[in-house]
Amino acid sequence: MSQIDKNPHPPISNNVQEVSDLLQEKNTIETNIFKSEAKIQVLKEQIKKINKKLFHKCNHKWKYDNGCAFDDHTKYFCEICEICLIFL
Numbered sequence: 706m707s708q709i710d711k712n713p714h715p716p717i718s719n720n721v722q723e724v725s726d727l728l729q730e731k732n733t734i735e736t737n738i739f740k741s742e743a744k745i746q747v748l749k750e751q752i753k754k755i756n757k758k759l760f761h762k763c764n765h766k767w768k769y770d771n772g773c774a775f776d777d778h779t780k781y782f783c784e785i786c787e788i789c790l791i792f793l
């Protein structure tokens with residue numbers, strides 16, 4: 706077995722293109738993450754607007770939220786529109 710065969714890594718000069726490709730792929734993914742996060746923010750704002758409309762339009766049926774036992778605040782949720790009310 707020659708010296709070259711024992712080396713599992715190719716010479717550095719051969720990696721230049723691969724490194725460039727990996728950086729390109731990474732940049733594309735990071736751009737996609739940025740765009741996705743911006744889209745999530747827009748969707749969350751849409752949900753906030755819908756919740757505001759629901760709060761005024763729903764004929765609420767409030768129920769105590771038993772899942773908040775370790776919290777000082779009293780919480781209720783509407784069985785119809787699922788909006789939460791928090792009393793501080």
Ligand SMILES: [Zn+2]
Pocket residue numbers: 759763764765766783784785786787788
């Ligand atoms: Zn409601």
